[in-house]
Amino acid sequence: MKTTSSFSEKVYAVVRKISCGQTLTYGEVARLAGSPHAARAVGTALSKNFAADVPCHRVLRSDGGLGGYNRGLKRKIALLKSEGVK
């Protein structure tokens, strides 16, 4: 159990629940995290996240864009492609 109530921790928990090949948008993650209007905060939190436990590469933009990745966009694209997500 975690006693951390930080918003970023909630975001990590949600993203960690994403199944292989499953992709969510920042807005969806924000909503699941408890703040439906904090899409921006989700990106801010993930940008500081370097935990491999959090498949942040499965979080895309509502526009269908990839957004960004703290390991390099190329890495994100490769991972999504490997999981069957285009």
Add this chain to the structure above:
DNA sequence: CATTTGACGCCAA
């Protein structure tokens, strides 16, 4: 404590 920045999202023109 106040201000700026940032992996976003939606509405208007």
Add this chain to the structure above:
DNA sequence: TTTGGCGCCAAAT
């Protein structure tokens, strides 16, 4: 349909 501007939240400086 595409581009621009405004609003949202959290973390960093």
